Amino acid sequence: MLYREAGQFKTSYGADQAIFPILQDKLGMIVILALAVVVVPLMASTYMLNSILIPFLVFSMAAIGLNLLTGYCGQLSLGTGGFMACGAFFAYKLTTAFPELHIVLVFLLSGLGTAMVGILFGIPSLRIKGFYLAVATLAAQFFLVWMFNKFDWWTNYSASGVISAPPREVLPGAFITGTEAEPVTKYYFLLGFVAVLALIAKNLVRSRIGRAWMAIRDMDIAAEIIGIRPLWTKLSAFAISSFYIGIAGALWAFVYTGSVEALAFEINRSFQVLFMIIIGGLGSILGSFLGAAFIVLLPILLNAGMLAIDPTISSALVSHIEFMIFGALIVFFLIVEPHGLARLWALAKEKLRLWPFPY
Amino acid sequence: MRSKFMALAVAGITAAATAGTALAADEQYVPMLVYKSGAYAPNGIPIAHGWEDYLKMINARDGGVNGVQLTWAECDTAYNNDRGVECYERLKQPTAAGVQPLSTGITYALIERATADQIPIFSSGYGRTSAAYGPVFPYVFSAPLTYWSGADVMIQYIADQEGGSLEGKKIALVYHDSAYGKEPIATLERLAEEEGFSLHLLPVAHPGLEQKATWLQIGRQIRPDWTLMWGWGVMNSTAIKEAAAVGYPMDRFIGIWWSGAEPDVLPAGAQASGYKSLGFHAPGSDYKALQDVLKYVYDGDEGAARLRGWGDVLYNRGIFSMAMQVEAIRTAQGIHGEKTLTGAQVRDGWEALDLNDAKLASLGFEGFTKPVRITCEDHEGGGQAFVQQWDGNQWSIISDWYNPRRDALKEAYKADALAYAAEKGITPRDCS
DSSP states (O other), rough: OOOOOOTOOOSSSHHHOOOSSOOOOHHHHHHHHIIIIIHHHHHHHHIIIIIIHHHHHHHHHHHHIIIIIISSSHHHHHHHHOOOOHHHHHHHHHHOOEEEEESHHHHHHHHHHHHHHHHHHHGGGTOOOOOOOOHHHHHHHHHHHHHHHHHHGGGTTTTSEEEOOOOOOOEEEEOOOTTTTTOOOOOOOOEEEEEHHHHHHHHHTTHHHHHHHHHHOOHHHHHHHHOOOHHHHHHHHHHHHHHHHHHHHHHHIIIIIIIIEEGSHHHHHHOOOOHHHHOOTTTTTHHHHHHHHHIIIHHHHHHHHHHOOOTSSOHHHHHHHHHHHHHOOOOOOOHTEEEHHHHHHHHHHHHHHHHHSOO | HHHHHHHHHHHHHHHHHTTTSSSTTTTTEEOOOOOSTTHHHHHHHHHHHHHHHHHHHHHHHHSSBBBBEEEEEEEEOTOHHHHHHHHHHOOOTTBBOOOOOOOOOHHHHHHHHHHHHOOOOOOOOOOOOOGBTTTTTTTOOOOOHHHHHHHHHHHHHHHHTTTTTOTTTTEEEEEEETTHHTTTHHHHHHHHHTOOOEEEEEEOOOOOOHHHHHHHHHIIIIIOOEEEOOOOHHHHHHHHHHHHTOOOGGGEEOOOOOSSSSSGGGGGGGGGTTTTESSSOOSOOHHHHHHHHHHHTTTTHHHHHHHTTSSHHHHHHHHHHHHHHHHHHHHHHHHOOOOOOHHHHHHHHHHTTTOOOOHHHTTTTTSOOOOOEEOSSSOOOOBBBEEEEOOOOOEEOOOOOOOOOOHHHHHHHHHHHHHHHHHOOOOOOOOO
């Protein structure tokens, strides 16, 4: 009833190609952003900001990155953890070597550095496909984490191989790393940063380059025949994906935990991000956010929710129940909708348009 | 269905976050980061039981600390740094007496947060070694020993066994390839240079179930005179089994105090006999504090207590570290004259903590450990360690207490801490 586009006419190409062609979607997005900017910081406790929203935003960024590569370009990658580590350690080396460099610039530069590494490890994708490529990117994962662990130059010769973020401000007085950083500042910074980069990603996949990725994903031989160069397309997907993932890694180390060791980016991290995009929806920017929310928030909500219902329950039991419910929910959602939560949302929109007179 | 569930869970979180703030007047809250799930649970569980039982015992026997009842809340970190940070954020309150992260990685992740929140971190025998230097790390306490002290004690012990000189000897270090396992390397490298032994580093990837290559190298190629281990969880028992498989002599294999408990040797069976480790408190249950736990928490039911690990090495460690935490609260109450203290007030108690022989005896820890005295500058407190050996049935102490050669160590703490301060832009406090 409410969700119906009848009467909304598009009179220009611009209107036809808008990200949100329907007024309701546009309004919905504005409402969500307004909630995120105004209401959330007012309502959310420090705990909510620090342990739920900040990691959610960081992981959304990583999931967008991997979705560009795997969801849009069809190149299966298990190197996400390694690329996140690149971002984190590059940012650390940059900001300790050049303390006067603005932190946003540091993040972007570490993303660029990671993009280079991504191109390097993307070269095999020209010859190998599918599961075999996953194994090849696994090499990136193990090699990169090993490298950051092995050579203590990366950690400025720290005894324990842990890097910790020095205090840096994004605007004068507004620290986003270090002890003086307020959770609200961090949240706003991340929200803005992730929103802008997500918008760029959304536009990328709607543009020529994104269509080239999808052509390669759907059938690379056909794509090649119609004039899409696989070399350039695949490597650009690796580069841009790694750029996003690298920034996510730097944000993880700098804004979320504040100190990190290479072990934090081991293979489990790659799986975590891969599961995010599979559950959220391959080939969907919205799916990256939904998947990140599912994987990051659900275990914490389950755990805290159970303890809130019955505080006397033993924490070991809670952990084990959490594993079981979480696992069961993953299976449930994959059975109900193998194309992910984003597809569920698309179906819901279809239903809403016909409601209350389905046919 | 999902949205309903989420709404319920969100409501739950907010309830949990607000529930703790409504404390009654005479309570002191102790948040506990435990791990009862995951690969390291066999080692995490007895420590968590020790903590909980000691708090229960203090509440039952003394009616709390000077009449202030102790309350606590648990959160399961699964030895995972991200979850550890989440748990800390979930449990933290201004009146939190302090937090024991029970993981070197989580300690690293929490040092800055806890310092900003003014909640003391007590990393007893783990964590960032240089945090023992109080002027730079006002909120971190690592009594009674640090990893660098542990490495020093091991080398002293080996030197004694070798007749005083380590010249030309080969020593291998098998370590968990994480912040935890890397901690002793700097000290061992320094000692290798000073005492003339060669050091071989053998990292083991988390969680440590795959060590065949490591031990083949030790057994066939390096053939070290002594092997040291910085392991945790399943890595320990795996290492002992693999060492036995390559025929490495067990009595030349020494673990740090986190590699010397019942869950580490029992899975290896009879092969583990002769394996050694460090310890900074005695195993067993012949101490008044442990007898009191039996009496007040378990009503004398030794079977029930044993099931929870009572008298085992790690359980005793939990008892001992929680006892230090409780004494810090008691000392802080004396300083501030208030009932319910904030984290910052408990911190003052830590810096005045003096567990001398008489005090230890009055707490029921006579002969259990050596005195610890923490000052503004020294957050390690001068503890001592011994070597214990597994005989197939139990751990027994086989050496004297060793005092780490702290002059050199303290210089190293200071140098590392000042480097950290410079990087972070911290001005060290004046402790004189």
